[in-house]
Amino acid sequence: xxxxxxxxHKFPSLWLSINFLANTGKVAFPILSxxxxxxxxxxxxxxxxxxxxxxxxxxxAKK
Numbered sequence: 377x378x379x380x381x382x383x384x385h386k387f388p389s390l391w392l393s394i395n396f397l398a399n400t401g402k403v404a405f406p407i408l409s410x411x412x413x414x415x416x417x418x419x420x421x422x423x424x425x426x427x428x429x430x431x432x433x434x435x436x437a438k439k
Contacts, residue, residue, distance in 0.1 A: 377411060383418045393420030 384392055396404040401423065407419055 377407065377416075380411065380418070381414070381416045384418075391419045392417075393422055394418055395422040395424065397424055399424075 380392070380394060383390070386390060394404075394408070396407075401421075404421055404423070411418055
């Protein structure tokens with residue numbers, strides 16, 4: 377995620393959001409946590425895959 381940390385350090389007051397294309401929170405949240413622990417705060421996370429099944433079986437979304 378070097379590009380994200382470079383943008384954050386260059387523009388510390390910029391509202392910064394990340395889109396993890398085709399990845400769920402299982403992938404995104406550990407990365408966001410690691411960035412935060414390194415002092416790189418991210419203001420928003422965009423989830424393309426919210427794990428919502430339109431048929432009502434949302435087992436993954438409940439995690």
